Amino acid sequence: MRPSRHELPELAELERLIRLGAGHLRARTEAEVAVGRYTLPVHVLTLGSEAADAPVAAFFGGVHGLERIGTQVILAFLHNLLMRLRWDPLLEHQLSQVRLVFMPLVNPGGMLLHRRANPAGVDLMRNAPCDAAEGVAWLVGGHRAGPWLPWYRGEAQAAMEPESAALCAVVERELLTRPLALALDCHSGFGLRDRIWFPLAGSRRPIDILGEVYTLKTLFDQAYPNNHYVFEPQSRHYLTHGDLWDHLYLRSRELGDRLFVPLTLEMGSWNWVRKNPRQLFSRLGPFNPIAPHRHQRVMRTHLAFMEFLTRLAGSGPRWLQGNLRSQRHRMDAMHLWYRDV
Template sequence: MKQVPALAEYKVLERLLDEGSPDLRCQHLCDVHLGDQCLPIQAYCIGNPDPAVPAVGFFGGVHGLERIGAELVTAFLASLVSRLRWDSSLHHMLDSLRVVFIPLVNPGGLALGTRANPRGVDLMRNAPVDAGAAAPPLLGGQRISPKLPWYRGAADAPMEVESQALVDFVEREMLCHAHSISVDCHSGFGLADRIWFPFAHTAKPIEHLAEMHALCQILDQTHAQHRYVFEPQSRQYLTHGDLWDHLYRQASARGNCMLLPLTLEMGSWIWVKKNPRQLFSRRGIFNPLIEHRQQRVLRRHMAWLDFVMRAAAGMQRWLPSQAQRAWHEERALNRWYRHGVLAA
């Protein structure tokens, strides 16, 4: 295996842990071995661990090539750590909220500059969820070979260590809370910034469609000028093995918790259009390469992450009552699903 550089992100996270102590705590989840390197997957936790309060989680680096996702999550964590010294309102919020981070879900992929992990498995096609024949060939997940993109892993194999670490952590640290929201940060080769929610494996609506519409509504009302396309992933394409579909179904099966999983897909064509030379760089297709543009991207999307954290803290104020659920469901169906026949 070729020599790969050490990840500078670890030094940044080590510094943030030191600056955020004792409020910020670190959990070691597992190790990924890459040549002679041992790359830890670590989670960072802050706020009230009481299951009675809501939880919110931020995740990045699931696809190693999409480095901007890990950088965004790390930048948001750094912002919170810096505010711990002076922001009394943040401390008040953290009394009633649990906040967790895994900035580097796929450190091996980040080190190699690949979408997949070092074993060639796409972690977002790796969960035990099947979409059926409606998923597009290859893109929806394939078991032909790890040398081709979107490889799911062998049919009889357990999940990859990175996938399992993420699933175990969310089940342990978030699904013990009655209400939680997650944001998984990616970049996608598109013209718009998108916020996706489950399902990815079917076009059928999720059980908590009313709650998801209520969240979208307060985003539209609070940030009226936002340019996010908020929609179920199934409106774009179906995939096998989506980790957040799997975790949403795990949460729903418990019956005593509600997880609202969101995926931020930053539209990388916006950056490429302004700097077409990025097309000739594998990294440039998915990440802003010019410093001032990267800073602009981080500023824009950190506002979205801050909104999600505040929405999680104030869930009881905007979650629809039983009497309001039918109203939200009807509008959600009209907005997202009645463009075509619901598919299995």
């Protein structure tokens, strides 16, 4: 049995888009989560090229059940693509060269229950089998005390939760098998600005692909000079255990000759609260824009970045070659982000 549209509107909208995209979208249920009398599907959708070596852009949301806006932003992008596919031959051509993967609602049980964690009380973004290399922030960095405290990692030695395992299975199957894969995982709740974070979350050590991340940032800044994002390593703010993207990034490095760039969009929700302090007492809490005009602005703001990632992936290796890929990028990146490490 499914919850009503009123109880979980994001799942209803996702399933409406699956029906709307029939003929273009391929949908599958990666996992199912039981909550009371309901069985909730964790959907994964693919669109575009079926070629085994096609580059991939992938979009994830709803890992934290309170951060509904992350799911909504991805559904808005998917809606945009499906509407344009009715009349836009350039989009059709683009999709013949790139594969898009969507997992817009990773934690439907958490979203239904209005909680960050999954129904078992585990914070999925602390649930991967990797430990931080350095000291983490107390509690927020992940702990094993128990599910009654937020940021619970789950029991040591336990298998990953079904939602985390589903996300990892999709990345292993759809992204890590390809020469080039870009991923964006949409969250909200930290700070005043919209941030694009890259690994590692568990260490202040710069990653091997720092130069490639800096190239991506540079090409976006050149194409969209008025963009408002702060690009930075997640470790600049706090370190955590069990980050799924650390786990998957490190896995991609073991596999060798491929480039996997996982990014996290952390929408700065404190600004929404500052402009509307009553929001702190709202059921949606401080993680989502409540005022309609602010909600609309957030929904359209991030379309350009998602479109950019799609086009960048579609350019294949071109964005990493020649003049675009400056040899100095890793040094520039070290200077920008790791000067004081």
